[in-house]
Amino acid sequence: MSGTVSPLAPKTFAEMPAIRGVRMATAAAGIKYKNRTDVLMMVFDEPATVAGVFTRSKCPSAPVDFCRANLPGGTARAVVVNSGNANAFTGKKGRESTALTAQAAARATGCSEGEIFLASTGVIGEPLDATKFAGVLDELVVSATGDFWFEAAKAIMTTDTYPKVATRVAKIGDVDVRINGIAKGAGMIAPDMATMLSFVVTDADIPAPVLQALLSEAVEPTFNSVTVDSDTSTSDTLMLFATGAAAGDGQKPVAGANDTALAGFRSALNDLLRDLALQVVRDGEGARKMVAVTVEGAEHDAAAKRIALSIANSPLVKTAVAGEDANWGRVVMAVGKSGEMADRDRLAIWFGDVRVAVDGERDPAYSEAAASAVMKEQDISIRAEIGLGTGRATVWTCDLTKEYVEINGDYRS
Numbered sequence: 147m148s149g150t151v152s153p154l155a156p157k158t159f160a161e162m163p164a165i166r167g168v169r170m171a172t173a174a175a176g177i178k179y180k181n182r183t184d185v186l187m188m189v190f191d192e193p194a195t196v197a198g199v200f201t202r203s204k205c206p207s208a209p210v211d212f213c214r215a216n217l218p219g220g221t222a223r224a225v226v227v228n229s230g231n232a233n234a235f236t237g238k239k240g241r242e243s244t245a246l247t248a249q250a251a252a253r254a255t256g257c258s259e260g261e262i263f264l265a266s267t268g269v270i271g272e273p274l275d276a277t278k279f280a281g282v283l284d285e286l287v288v289s290a291t292g293d294f295w296f297e298a299a300k301a302i303m304t305t306d307t308y309p310k311v312a313t314r315v316a317k318i319g320d321v322d323v324r325i326n327g328i329a330k331g332a333g334m335i336a337p338d339m340a341t342m343l344s345f346v347v348t349d350a351d352i353p354a355p356v357l358q359a360l361l362s363e364a365v366e367p368t369f370n371s372v373t374v375d376s377d378t379s380t381s382d383t384l385m386l387f388a389t390g391a392a393a394g395d396g397q398k399p400v401a402g403a404n405d406t407a408l409a410g411f412r413s414a415l416n417d418l419l420r421d422l423a424l425q426v427v428r429d430g431e432g433a434r435k436m437v438a439v440t441v442e443g444a445e446h447d448a449a450a451k452r453i454a455l456s457i458a459n460s461p462l463v464k465t466a467v468a469g470e471d472a473n474w475g476r477v478v479m480a481v482g483k484s485g486e487m488a489d490r491d492r493l494a495i496w497f498g499d500v501r502v503a504v505d506g507e508r509d510p511a512y513s514e515a516a517a518s519a520v521m522k523e524q525d526i527s528i529r530a531e532i533g534l535g536t537g538r539a540t541v542w543t544c545d546l547t548k549e550y551v552e553i554n555g556d557y558r559s
Contacts, residue, residue: 154428164292167389178230201382208240220354223257250280316414359403368419432549444537451539456484464546472517492533
């Protein structure tokens with residue numbers, strides 16, 4: 147965790163109310179960091195329904211494998227998360243570590259190991275000594291409390307400079323339901339689930355298959371549309387739990403993912419995930435500027451997204467942003483290398499509201515001063531009009547600074 151908080155950090159944090167049906171506690175197990183909490187346990191006193199999406203990395207961590215195996219069961223009683231060690235690329239030892247943790251959590255919670263979910267974040271390739279925290283799970287189950295979201299967010303941080311929290315209220319029918327979420331992530335952030343962990347809990351009564359459909363749909367324009375450095379983590383995990391407590395308020399059963407009663411919930415969930423995803427980008431390692439990259443007029447939406455990611459992931463574009471240099475030629479380069487259809491002579495580019503290029507050349511009214519003024523802002527928008535179709539996408543990234551190199555140059559030491 148960096149000593150200074152990102153200049154892009156939120157000025158205030160959401161007040162996080164308790165969610166009925168879930169309790170949390172943290173502990174300091176000394177896994178990597180001294181004098182800070184590094185283990186989080188979430189406990190569901192009644193079985194919660196569960197949904198999850200995970201990294202597409204072909205080298206996933208042991209906890210990702212464990213969660214994928216348990217997810218079809220559809221119910222959760224506890225989640226154990228540690229920071230400081232990713233338990234990734236740890237072979238047989240890694241599997242033994244997840245087994246030990248799951249056994250201890252199941253024993254402490256009084257449930258089956260199939261109702262336990264695990265996540266780890268931190269250094270890759272270091273064996274994780276689960277005995278460091280397996281022994282504290284009994285205590286955590288007893289001490290866990292509902293009013294603990296902010297502390298929970300702190301416990302899962304690695305190079306993050308601030309905890310990431312968000313909350314929303316929605317209606318299912320005429321019953322209010324609450325959604326709370328926490329996330330961690332600052333580097334190794336890229337689409338296909340940015341390097342990050344995120345845990346979202348609602349008191350709505352929603353069956354696991356419906357919950358999974360909602361989550362899979364919501365992740366694409368949110369967590370799968372952010373990139374700090376184009377690197378996809380081994381450990382990315384986003385889990386959504388529904389405790390069902392709202393059934394006691396008269397919430398009617400949900401018929402399916404397309405039930406019109408879910409419209410408000412779907413919107414609130416998408417909004418919350420976008421909030422958390424952007425907080426992750428705003429904490430990009432060494433970041434000083436937030437960049438929204440929008441591509442319009444591509445052949446289709448998927449093409450627009452690939453072009454947008456080509457721009458957002460370009461080290462040359464990101465260093466130009468860091469240097470406040472209105473170098474739109476680098477955007478032209480990134481569009482051209484994306485692998486998607488583009489017509490040089492139809493291309494137009496904007497920095498903020500300033501059109502810098504049009505019809506395949508510099509805008510006749512181009513003003514270096516106006517473009518440079520946009521680049522001095524903390525939040526910058528870059529827009530490219532491809533001129534071929536109706537495809538549109540927005541992705542979010544940050545600048546690439548010397549601090550990013552410093553943070554990652556000595557991450558293990």
